[in-house]
Amino acid sequence: MGILRGGRGVSRPRYRGHEEGAERNRRVxxxxxxxxxxxxxxxxxxxxxEVGMAVEVEFEDDGxxxxxxxxxxxxxxxxxxxxxxxxxxxxxxxxxxxxxKVRYHRRDAGxxxxxxxxxxxxxxxxxxxxxxxxxxxxxxxxxxxxxxxEIPVSMIRSDDRRRNAITGVITNISGGxxxxxxxxxIPPNLVVELKFDLGEDGPSISGxxxxxxxxxxxxxxxxxxxxQFEGIDDEQRTEIIRYTFRVQHEQQKKKKGEAxxxxxxE
Numbered sequence: 001m002g003i004l005r006g007g008r009g010v011s012r013p014r015y016r017g018h019e020e021g022a023e024r025n026r027r028v029x030x031x032x033x034x035x036x037x038x039x040x041x042x043x044x045x046x047x048x049x050e051v052g053m054a055v056e057v058e059f060e061d062d063g064x065x066x067x068x069x070x071x072x073x074x075x076x077x078x079x080x081x082x083x084x085x086x087x088x089x090x091x092x093x094x095x096x097x098x099x100x101k102v103r104y105h106r107r108d109a110g111x112x113x114x115x116x117x118x119x120x121x122x123x124x125x126x127x128x129x130x131x132x133x134x135x136x137x138x139x140x141x142x143x144x145x146x147x148x149x150e151i152p153v154s155m156i157r158s159d160d161r162r163r164n165a166i167t168g169v170i171t172n173i174s175g176g177x178x179x180x181x182x183x184x185x186i187p188p189n190l191v192v193e194l195k196f197d198l199g200e201d202g203p204s205i206s207g208x209x210x211x212x213x214x215x216x217x218x219x220x221x222x223x224x225x226x227x228q229f230e231g232i233d234d235e236q237r238t239e240i241i242r243y244t245f246r247v248q249h250e251q252q253k254k255k256k257g258e259a260x261x262x263x264x265x266e
Contacts, residue, residue, distance in 0.1 A: 084126025144174035
């Protein structure tokens with residue numbers, strides 16, 4: 001049998017080391033593709049919040065991180081017009097060219113984008129003008145502002161046909177969920193129906209459902225139940241977010257007042 005010139009048609013021996021190296025290269029390439037897919041899954045096509053939608057605005061102001069609730073009042077071809085961010089009853093306006101983080105929620109997930117302030121108008125109504133986002137990122141529910149609190153709460157387990165109320169205290173809350181201290185234990189993954197008031201003069205939240213994520217020991221024999229909201233409408237979520245802004249603002253004012261009292265004695 002003849003051999004083709006130039007080595008064509010000759011079966012070359014394959015070594016195990018070559019095969020292992022090729023397999024490693026394939027695994028590395030699969031890993032890179034997975035990283036790219038994960039990054040693409042977080043970054044979504046630009047879909048600006050619609051007119052009338054409530055959004056959370058975060059920015060730095062005199063060394064403080066401000067959180068405010070704004071509303072999309074109007075839109076142009078290149079930008080969005082927002083109401084002045086309301087931080088628990090007080091409006092704070094960022095400066096022009098200031099960096100902003102805008103967050104909002106849809107039924108499927110939470111979203112956020114980074115932007116800057118193109119223009120600020122104080123009168124007759126406080127307004128912000130920001131450019132339309134070029135990239136929007138899906139975000140975790142933990143990205144909501146969380147505040148410590150003491151809010152009485154009652155809840156009913158989804159598996160309780162008699163609908164007996166279990167009482168406890170909410171110790172931490174955000175627009176995405178809460179932590180409740182209970183004297184009993186509700187198993188993880190169970191859904192509960194919640195009812196509570198946001199402060200003495202605040203609105204009542206009822207009919208909201210949440211899923212138990214984890215449980216850990218609390219003080220005085222309580223169990224801290226970490227919950228994530230599942231059945232909640234936009235209005236109720238907005239009220240909770242507004243409450244967290246108000247609490248944070250009050251805490252910052254208190255700290256600033258305490259710092260001012262300490263200065264004369266230094």
